[in-house]
Amino acid sequence: MPWWSWILIWVALGACALLTLVLGGIYLFRKGLTAMRAAGEALEQVADRRPAVPVPSAPAGPVPGSAVFADPEQMRREYDEGREQRRVARRDRRVARRRARGQMQSLTDLGLN
Numbered sequence: 808m809p810w811w812s813w814i815l816i817w818v819a820l821g822a823c824a825l826l827t828l829v830l831g832g833i834y835l836f837r838k839g840l841t842a843m844r845a846a847g848e849a850l851e852q853v854a855d856r857r858p859a860v861p862v863p864s865a866p867a868g869p870v871p872g873s874a875v876f877a878d879p880e881q882m883r884r885e886y887d888e889g890r891e892q893r894r895v896a897r898r899d900r901r902v903a904r905r906r907a908r909g910q911m912q913s914l915t916d917l918g919l920n
Contacts, residue, residue, distance in 0.1 A: 874882055902916050 898916055902912060905912055905916075
C-alpha cells in the first residue's frame with residue numbers, strides 16, 4: 808500500500824468525524840429550540856390559567872413578631888382556642904367522611920361518650 812493511501816484514509820476518517828459532529832450539533836440545536844418553544848407555550852398556558860390573587864391592603868392577622876411583646880397569658884389563651892377549633896374541625900370532617908362512606912361513627916366523635 809503506497810504512503811499516500813494512509814493520508815487519504817485519515818483524511819476520510821477526519822471528514823466523517825467532522826460531518827458526524829456537525830450533524831449531531833444541528834440535531835441537538837433543533838431539539839433544543841423545540842424544547843424551548845414547548846416550554847414557552849406551557850408557561851403561557853400556566854399564566855393564563857392562574858387566577859389573579861387579590862392583594863390584601865392590610866394584614867388580616869397579627870403582624871409577625873408582635874407575639875414577642877404580647878402578654879404570655881393572652882398568647883396561651885389564643886393558642887388553646889385555636890387548638891380547640893382545629894380539633895373540632897378535624898372531628899367534624901371525620902364524622903362527615905364516615906357518614907359519606909356509610910361507616911360506623913365513634914361515640915366520642917358524636918359526643919355520646
